Amino acid sequence: MLGLKVATDGAWAAVALRAPDAVLVDHAHCEMKAASHALSLAVRNAADLEIVRGLTDLAREEIEHFQQVVAILARRGVALGAPPVDVYAAELRRAVHGAPRTPEWSPLVDRFLTGALIEARSCERFKLLAEADGAPTELRGLWRDLLAAEARHHRTFVDFAVRTAGGDRARVGARLEVLAQLEGAIVIELARRRDDPLRAAIHG
Numbered sequence: 001m002l003g004l005k006v007a008t009d010g011a012w013a014a015v016a017l018r019a020p021d022a023v024l025v026d027h028a029h030c031e032m033k034a035a036s037h038a039l040s041l042a043v044r045n046a047a048d049l050e051i052v053r054g055l056t057d058l059a060r061e062e063i064e065h066f067q068q069v070v071a072i073l074a075r076r077g078v079a080l081g082a083p084p085v086d087v088y089a090a091e092l093r094r095a096v097h098g099a100p101r102t103p104e105w106s107p108l109v110d111r112f113l114t115g116a117l118i119e120a121r122s123c124e125r126f127k128l129l130a131e132a133d134g135a136p137t138e139l140r141g142l143w144r145d146l147l148a149a150e151a152r153h154h155r156t157f158v159d160f161a162v163r164t165a166g167g168d169r170a171r172v173g174a175r176l177e178v179l180a181q182l183e184g185a186i187v188i189e190l191a192r193r194r195d196d197p198l199r200a201a202i203h204g
């Protein structure tokens with residue numbers, strides 16, 4: 001799905017739904033991190049105003065998602081708490097940074113493709129949650145709405161990458177294939193490393 005090379009374990013959603021509040025808390029933090037990541041990319045890459053506008057639009061939308069999830073947490077009487085370390089995103093960024101590239105290849109293109117992969121993984125997980133037996137109606141609706149948004153964000157990041165790579169969509173597609181292999185390996189490795197590989201979290 002959306003270029004991902006490794007599918008999430010089919011049992012994950014059922015296990016995650018046994019702790020819906022934990023999923024929601026993790027999800028809320030993911031939305032805020034997505035917003036702040038988009039903003040930091042915007043300020044560090046202000047040369048292309050079209051991309052700056054796109055990234056700030058994206059950040060605004062992620063903030064809206066955050067607020068949607070926080071409203072549900074408030075109704076359920078669940079506190080947000082401090083953000084957990086997103087080991088998945090950190091490992092992915094490290095792996096992408098270390099991936100061999102030709103001297104002219106812009107690290108910014110890779111950063112956009114990393115964003116595209118994280119959006120794809122979120123989208124996949126929301127789909128699994130939305131379609132799982134026993135998902136509460138209110139949450140099923142939330143996840144269904146958000147999986148469509150995350151699929152769109154995936155395409156937005158790929159488009160930013162193509163624009164930054166001078167319009168070379170074929171080359172960006174080939175690079176995405178390489179980075180998607182790294183992402184898949186991280187998903188497998190994190191599941192292997194954890195005592196609870198099916199834990200109630202959107203990433204990893």
Ligand SMILES: [Fe+2]
Nearest residue numbers: 031034062065
């Ligand atoms: Fe989002």
Ligand SMILES: [Fe+2]
Nearest residue numbers: 034119150153
């Ligand atoms: Fe997103």
